[in-house]
Amino acid sequence: MANKSNNLKLLTTPVNLQNPITVQVLGICSSLAVTVQMKPAFVMGLSVTIVTAFSNLIISSIRNTIPNRIRIIVQLVVVAALVIVVDQILRAYVYDISKQLSVFVGLIITNCILMGRLEAFAMGNKPWPSFIDGIGNGLGYSLILLLLSFLRELLGSGSVWGYKIMPPVFYQLGYQNNGLMILPPMALITIGIIIWIQRSKNKELIEN
Amino acid sequence: MELFNLFIKSVFIDNMIFAYFLGMCSFLAVSKTVNTSLGLGIAVTFVLLITAPFNWVIYHYLLKPGALSWISQSYSDVDLSYLSFLIFIASIAAIVQLVEMVVEKFSPSLYNALGIFLPLIAVNCVILAVALFVQEKEDQSLMGLSISEVTIYALGSGLGWFLAIISMAAIREKLRYSNIPKPLKGLGVTFILTGLMAIAFMGIMGIKI
Helix, strand or coil: CHHHHHHHHHHHHHHCCCCCCCCCCCCHHHHHHCCCCHHHHHHHHHHHHHHHHHHHHHHHHCCCCCCHHHHHHHHHHHHHHHHHHHHHHHHHHCHHHHHHHCHHHHCCCCCHHHHHHHHHCHHHCCHHHHHHHHHHHHHHHHHHHHHHHHHHHHHHHCEECCEECCCHHHHHCCCCCCHHHHCHHHHHHHHHHHHHHHHHHCHHHCCC | CHHHHHHHHHHHHCCCCCCCCCCHHHHHHHCCCHHHHHHHHHHHHHHHHHHHHHHHHHHHHHHCCCHHHHCCHHHCCCCCHHHHHHHHHHHHHHHHHHHHHHHHHHCHHHHHHHCCHHHHHCCCHHHHHHHHHHHHHHHHCCCCCCHHHHHHHHHHHHHHHHHHHHHHHHHHHHHCCCCCCHHHCCHHHHHHHHHHHHHHHHCCCCCCC
């Protein structure tokens, strides 16, 4: 039973205490550019979760046969193959969103979450825990992505998931969408504020 | 003149950090002191200058739809572009390894300066992103790009990244003495600073040259 609670821990710590974006500082690049609206952010989060989980699983099952000197190339090739599969699926089923994400699907390959988790976890652990670790980290990443895109879409274009929810009365009273939220810099500032809030709740995360 | 415009555009207007947020992970992790960020900045620019034209050649002559027609007309409907991610990242990893060995052999002092950063660069998003942006541009334009345009674009993107990380490191060195709310220290304030710098860079975004 101890094993089971361990696995559960692997799934839940990356969501908050070891969050890939706000604590481990991994995978920032893609998280900022795709969060203008919720839909692409959700697709991106899902893709990253799938790729992380399966690359962790694959690398962890062949970890004893990879020569140490060329492990980076092996890891990159496994990840790149998985990303190609995801990219082709996105193009086939959700073409519009895949157009919006443009190069960022390809950039999942160099997403630091993947390399970070492969190096730090999958190279030294059994396949099943590695798979869970991948899903956990993917979830932590998606959570931040969704939160960020929710705030940006709500304040920037007054809608959630593409539906207008700001009542028209507000606009008549003089409320305006904050155009700055759609622009990239506000993503950084919003994430800074999320980190601030998270760290003031969890004192042990404070840096000196 | 065209090339000069492209250069200025890729350094300031399409800055990799402030407009696209690429290479953020190493940007945030390494920008603690000016010295180390100087090394990483030079290394990134250097590797970009080699990999971007190389990947362009691969894409232009091997992977693009119809690119194989230079071998024989019967290959003109072959489309290998779905392989681009795999080929690009493999060639980047290989070139980084090669550059590392060449530099070690011919210039030990440069190797000592860049040494630890070179392996990191294979997984820096900027390098792959430039290759993919070049691919996207190539697909959109009818004529395709020329190799000099690709080289200048790579140089500009590298220098833009270099500029960003150096200025960030300089600010962070000063920041150590300021009184920031504790939970915001370190990562949080770095994010906010990058955001503010990006807003400043947006001032020149609308300029068409």
